[in-house]
Structures are given as structure tokens and as C-alpha cells.
Amino acid sequence: MDADQPLLEIRDLKTHFHIRQGTVRAVDGVSLSVFPGQTLAIVGESGCGKSITAQSILRILPRAGRIEHGHIHLQLSGGDPSRGEIVDLVGLNPKGGAMREIRGGEIGMIFQEPMSTFSPVYTIGHQIAEAARLHRTTDDIEPRELVLDMLAHVGFAHPDRTWSQYPHELSGGMRQRAMIAMALIGRPRILIADEPTTALDVTTEAQILRLMKRLQAEFGMAIIFITHDLGVVARMADQVAVMYLGNIVEQGDVDTVFHAPRHPYLKALLRSVPRLDPAENIGLEPISGMVPDPFSRPAGCPFHPRCPEFMPDTCDTAVPQLLPAVAEPGRTRAACHLYT
Amino acid sequence: MTAQTPAGTEATILRVRDLRMHFPIQKGFLRRTVGWIKAVDGVDLELGRGQTLGLVGESGCGKTTTARCILGGYEVTDGEILFNDPELGWVDIASISKDEMFSVRRNAQIILQDPYGSLNPRMTVLDIVGEPLLINGIRGSEREQRVAELLSLVGLRPEYMSRYPHAFSGGQRQRIGIARALALQPQMVICDEPVSALDVSIQAQILNLLEELQDRFGLAYLFVAHQLNVVSHICDRVAVMYVGKVVESAPTGQLYDRPRHPYTEALLSSVPRPDPRNQADEIVLEGEVADPANPPSGCLFHPRCRYAVEQCRLEEPELRPATAGHFVRCHLADDLELMGVSAPAA
Numbered sequence: 001m002d003a004d005q006p007l008l009e010i011r012d013l014k015t016h017f018h019i020r021q022g023t024v025r026a027v028d029g030v031s032l033s034v035f036p037g038q039t040l041a042i043v044g045e046s047g048c049g050k051s052i053t054a055q056s057i058l059r060i061l062p063r064a065g066r067i068e069h070g071h072i073h074l075q076l077s078g079g080d081p082s083r084g085e086i087v088d089l090v091g092l093n094p095k096g097g098a099m100r101e102i103r104g105g106e107i108g109m110i111f112q113e114p115m116s117t118f119s120p121v122y123t124i125g126h127q128i129a130e131a132a133r134l135h136r137t138t139d140d141i142e143p144r145e146l147v148l149d150m151l152a153h154v155g156f157a158h159p160d161r162t163w164s165q166y167p168h169e170l171s172g173g174m175r176q177r178a179m180i181a182m183a184l185i186g187r188p189r190i191l192i193a194d195e196p197t198t199a200l201d202v203t204t205e206a207q208i209l210r211l212m213k214r215l216q217a218e219f220g221m222a223i224i225f226i227t228h229d230l231g232v233v234a235r236m237a238d239q240v241a242v243m244y245l246g247n248i249v250e251q252g253d254v255d256t257v258f259h260a261p262r263h264p265y266l267k268a269l270l271r272s273v274p275r276l277d278p279a280e281n282i283g284l285e286p287i288s289g290m291v292p293d294p295f296s297r298p299a300g301c302p303f304h305p306r307c308p309e310f311m312p313d314t315c316d317t318a319v320p321q322l323l324p325a326v327a328e329p330g331r332t333r334a335a336c337h338l339y340t
Numbered sequence: 341m342t343a344q345t346p347a348g349t350e351a352t353i354l355r356v357r358d359l360r361m362h363f364p365i366q367k368g369f370l371r372r373t374v375g376w377i378k379a380v381d382g383v384d385l386e387l388g389r390g391q392t393l394g395l396v397g398e399s400g401c402g403k404t405t406t407a408r409c410i411l412g413g414y415e416v417t418d419g420e421i422l423f424n425d426p427e428l429g430w431v432d433i434a435s436i437s438k439d440e441m442f443s444v445r446r447n448a449q450i451i452l453q454d455p456y457g458s459l460n461p462r463m464t465v466l467d468i469v470g471e472p473l474l475i476n477g478i479r480g481s482e483r484e485q486r487v488a489e490l491l492s493l494v495g496l497r498p499e500y501m502s503r504y505p506h507a508f509s510g511g512q513r514q515r516i517g518i519a520r521a522l523a524l525q526p527q528m529v530i531c532d533e534p535v536s537a538l539d540v541s542i543q544a545q546i547l548n549l550l551e552e553l554q555d556r557f558g559l560a561y562l563f564v565a566h567q568l569n570v571v572s573h574i575c576d577r578v579a580v581m582y583v584g585k586v587v588e589s590a591p592t593g594q595l596y597d598r599p600r601h602p603y604t605e606a607l608l609s610s611v612p613r614p615d616p617r618n619q620a621d622e623i624v625l626e627g628e629v630a631d632p633a634n635p636p637s638g639c640l641f642h643p644r645c646r647y648a649v650e651q652c653r654l655e656e657p658e659l660r661p662a663t664a665g666h667f668v669r670c671h672l673a674d675d676l677e678l679m680g681v682s683a684p685a686a
Binding site for chain 1: 540544566628682
């Protein structure tokens with residue numbers, strides 16, 4: 001497999017919500033590439049559109065949401081990209097058979113709340129086996145064997161016992177492991193993880209993050225990691241995209257994003273996180289104001305009303321582009337008029 | 341039990357001694373008690389005036405139950421909760437009369453975690469912030485004026501007082517909660533995960549506001565939280581809880597630099613840091629937190645502790661001073677060289 005060829009490529013995605021109060025441009029022109037075996041973190045505060053981006057990829061948007069524009073190109077497994085075996089997910093019927101095969105087969109997903117993934121009335125084994133039957137049709141192995149093997153992989157000491165347990169019988173961390181097992185049973189090449197550790201305690205979070213890294217090394221899958229936690233980003237990501245109000249404001253490799261940030265929003269965000277080491281904690285500089293109301297997006301750069309480096313007549317009139325078009329080594333791409 | 345004046349100085353506002361709160365497990369038609377959940381089982385705390393004491397630990401460790409006990413929310417099983425009330429002097433909240441509790445409540449307030457669930461959606465901001473004033477006999481235009489002052493104190497426009505909570509964002513709601521807690525000019529405020537539900541940029545605003553208010557009014561905070569970076573930023577002292585017990589307590593810098601309990605070490609190493617070049621070598625704890633209804637023998641942490649020896653399985657350690665002001669509940673505290681937060685850089 002060619003590692004330079006993205007597995008998933010999003011081009012100028014716009015997902016809007018049409019509701020009674022007006023139109024919310026939840027995702028407003030996002031472009032991203034996901035490479036094999038790499039972790040892309042999408043980070044931002046509530047309402048920035050990070051989860052809607054994930055839901056657009058999987059075509060599981062709420063009813064009011066619609067993809068208005070853009071492409072989501074997925075390289076199919078076993079497909080040869082030079083022969084064009086790439087499918088545009090935007091063109092597929094969200095309820096159709098092709099999309100169902102992609103969900104779970106090509107792209108696995110895990111969420112913050114495992115209880116919403118599992119049905120409370122069936123056993124863990126039953127539910128994961130169902131996913132195995134859907135996506136592992138060519139294997140000769142019994143679904144039960146596949147499931148027990150996967151449960152052992154994600155760290156259950158007694159897969160036999162877990163097989164017949166109900167979701168409520170597991171602790172939060174164990175439920176998260178079961179959800180990861182279910183997401184990976186179809187051997188997807190991309191795993192979308194939407195805030196998978198936000199509801200967990202820190203020691204459990206450390207277990208799950210380490211598990212995800214181990215499974216990534218074993219199965220070679222790419223991970224799209226959606227989170228608001230900059231610490232988790234630093235620990236997990238290869239590439240980082242920072243979102244604000246439906247746009248990517250900065251993008252680059254993890255080291256550059258943390259050590260040479262350029263966009264004022266990212267700089268401010270990094271300054272507003274309390275540090276663990278008391279010696280490094282001098283003063284917090286919060287970002288003034290708050291995220292604007294989605295119905296009245298500011299003109300020009302969406303961050304300009306809160307920006308410490310606001311330039312009149314530029315920032316409030318023209319929308320900045322993510323530049324340079326191709327990332328240079330040691331530099332991030334930033335959507336800010338300071339750099340144009 | 342009568343409250344006597346403890347030997348401490350008047351600089352102390354709260355002293356909790358060996359607090360225990362056990363909840364019965366009831367089964368069957370007759371609701372017979374078949375066991376006890378030892379939610380809090382040996383908590384000692386001391387909070388100075390104008391100081392911030394962090395109470396940290398994972399879910400189920402008893403930190404919120406401790407906070408509720410301190411506010412008289414439960415009839416505690418055992419122990420003392422001595423509060424230095426400005427009008428009554430030292431009182432034991434664990435055995436206090438109703439009238440005395442009324443006074444204590446004026447001086448000990450709480451800020452809750454959930455800015456959505458903790459404000460009544462049918463009450464206006466004036467009613468929410470003004471309710472403690474009303475209960476204490478402040479009415480009419482005087483009340484309105486006080487509420488206006490409180491709102492501007494926490495950074496909200498007084499014109500908003502006739503609005504309902506749904507009109508505010510999470511950060512603004514937390515400000516309303518803070519205004520309500522400060523309405524009666526308390527001496528001590530218990531902050532139960534006050535910024536856990538907020539985005540980072542808003543979290544910093546609220547933390548700065550809490551610090552500002554502390555400087556201005558000399559408030560003492562008992563800061564209950566699971567976010568160790570937030571605690572590092574705001575607390576003078578930190579107490580770490582594990583399955584109902586305080587396992588370590590020390591001044592913040594000392595605890596983070598040189599932890600003495602293996603659980604504290606593991607906890608600190610688990611926190612993902614916002615710097616890809618400075619990721620601690622995290623100590624992944626095996627297994628699950630002990631069940632407070634069926635605790636293991638000896639030290640509660642021994643089944644997950646990588647330093648555990650035979651003694652840990654048999655004998656329960658006491659909370660004892662390791663150095664001045666640094667208390668630890670571990671048999672091996674003096675022998676272990678544990679990793680603090682600044683270790684990876686060194």
C-alpha cells in the first residue's frame with residue numbers, strides 16, 4: 001500500500017443545518033487527508049464542528065443536517081487507487097447497502113458514551129458477533145471465535161465470561177474496551193474516535209489511550225481522533241487540525257502545532273490550559289468573550305471579535321484561507337491574515 | 341458531642357478529623373442491612389482562611405460525599421467536621437443543631453459542577469441569585485440591588501437579571517452559580533468540579549474569576565476536582581483520595597514534585613500533557629478501583645500497586661507525616677523514590 005496516498009480525503013466539505021431559527025453552517029469548508037496508519041486529531045471547543053465532520057464522513061448526520069458541498073473520497077480496501085477504486089461518500093445513499101458496508105467494514109467508530117452504542121438487552125458477545133457476521137463474511141471462522149479473539153485483544157482477561165455479560169455489568173473503562181472490540185471486529189482501516197476518553201477517569205483514560213496505540217500498531221489502521229483535550233492530542237496525534245466555528249484554522253504535524261503555533265486562536269488556546277507542573281503555572285490567559293452564536297457568524301475571520309491581533313478592515317471583511325496550500329516542513333498551515 | 345476549641349490557630353476555618361460516612365446496603369422485603377458501602381472511611385482535612393485545598397481522586401473515591409458531609413448533607417457515621425463559624429466559633433457540623441446549621445450555611449456555600457442541572461429553569465436569575473437573600477430576610481429593592489452588584493462582580497450584566505437560565509451559555513451559568521454562592525458573603529466555598537463541564541477557554545475565565553474573588557474577599561475554597569492540571573493551578577494544598585480514604589496530602593508543589601504515595605505517582609503520570617515533547621512515561625494501573633462495599637485487606641491500593649510487599653496485603657497503613665505538612669498513607673513511603681511531574685524534563 002502506498003503510504004503517500006491518503007486513505008480518506010475530504011475536499012471543501014460544507015455541512016449545514018437547516019432549522020427553524022435559520023441555517024447553521026456547522027462545517028464550512030473543511031479539507032483534510034487521512035493517511036494509512038497515522039493519527040489525525042481534530043481538536044476544538046464545543047460547537048466548532050469537529051463531531052459534525054465525523055458524522056458527515058460516516059453519513060450519520062442528524063435529520064436537519066445536510067452536506068451542501070464538497071467530496072469525501074475513500075480509497076476502498078483491496079482497491080487499486082491508480083485504477084480509481086475510490087468512492088465519494090457524499091454521493092452514496094446514507095441508508096444504502098454500500099454505505100452500510102463502509103460503516104464498520106472500512107471505517108469503524110467509537111464514541112464518548114458506550115451505553116449509546118450497545119443495546120442494553122443483548123449480551124456483549126451477541127452484539128459484537130452481529131457486527132462480525134455483517135463485515136467478516138469471507139472468513140471461514142465462526143463469528144464466536146472472532147469475537148472471543150478480539151475481546152482478548154482489547155484486554156478482557158476472560159473473554160468467555162465477557163461474551164455472556166450485558167453492557168451494564170461492565171465498568172466504564174471495560175465498556176469502552178468492548179466498544180473498541182465492536183468497532184474493530186470488521187477490521188476497518190480507519191477508526192473514528194469521537195471523544196472516546198472524555199467520560200473516563202485519568203487512570204482509565206491512560207489505559208484506553210495505550211490500548212488504542214497498541215491496536216493501531218497491530219492492525220495498522222488510521223485513527224481520526226476527535227477531542228477537546230490538548231493533552232490527549234499531544235499524546236496521540238501525528239497530524240493535528242484545529243477547528244473554530246466550522247473551519248480549520250490551523251493544521252500541521254503535532255510537534256509544530258504545539259511548538260510553533262501561528263494562529264492567534266491556537267496560541268491563545270495553548271496559553272489558557274493549566275499546566276500539570278505547579279512550577280510552570282504562572283497565570284492563565286483566558287480567551288476573552290465566547291464562541292459567537294452560530295446564527296450570527298462574524299463576517300470575515302470567524303475569530304476576529306475575540307482576536308488579540310485583530311486588524312481592522314482586513315479581518316472583519318475577508319475570510320482568510322488556510323495557507324500555504326502545501327505544508328512546509330517545520331511550519332503549520334494557518335488561516336489568518338497575519339500570514340498572507 | 342460538644343465542640344471544643346481545637347488547638348489550632350484561628351487561621352484555620354475547617355478541620356475534618358477521621359470522617360466516616362457508611363451507607364447501608366439493604367436487601368429484601370424487610371430492607372435488612374446486609375453490608376455497608378464505606379464511601380468515606382477516614383478523611384482528615386485542614387483548610388486555612390483564604391486558602392484553597394484541592395480534594396482529588398477518581399469517580400467513586402468519596403470526594404463529593406465528603407463535600408456533602410461538610411455541608412451537613414448527611415448524618416455522618418463517625419468523625420468530626422469542625423467549622424470556625426464567625427458568629428458561633430468552632431462548631432462540629434457532624435453533631436450540630438438545626439439553628440446552628442442555619443448560621444453555618446450562611447458561611448459555607450457550594451458551587452456545583454453542572455451549570456445546566458444546578459439552576460432551576462423556571463426561575464429568573466434574580467430569583468436564583470436572590471433566593472439566599474430572601475431566606476435571610478432581604479427583600480424588595482434592596483435585594484434587587486444586591487443581586488445587581490453580585491452579577492457585576494462575577495462579570496455579568498445586571499440587566500440580565502430578569503432572564504431565565506436557558507438564555508445563558510455554560511460559562512455564564514457557572515457565573516450565576518458563583519454569584520448565588522457569594523450572595524451571603526460566605527467565608528468558605530466548596531467548589532465541586534466547578535470547571536469540569538466547560539471548554540478550556542471558558543474554564544480559564546472561571547478559574548481566574550475564582551482567584552480574583554478569593555483575593556478580594558479572603559474566601560477559603562475546598563476545591564473538589566478530578567482535573568489534576570486545574571488543581572495544580574489553583575490549589576495551595578492537595579489531598580488525594582482513594583476508595584474513601586485520604587492517601588496523601590501535601591502543599592501542591594511538594595505533592596506534584598515529589599509524591600510519596602504510589603497512587604499519586606500513577607495518577608500524575610496518567611495525565612496527558614499538552615506538549616508532545618514532554619509526555620510522561622505513564623504508569624498504567626492494572627485492574628479496577630476497589631469496591632468500597634468489599635474492600636481488599638491491608639492497604640486498599642495494594643492489588644494495583646507495583647511496589648506492594650507482603651506487609652501491604654496484611655496491614656492497613658495509617659496516615660502519617662512524612663515531612664512537615666506532608667502526610668501519606670503508605671508503609672513504604674520512606675523507602676520509595678517516586679516520580680513527580682517535573683521528572684521527564686530532568
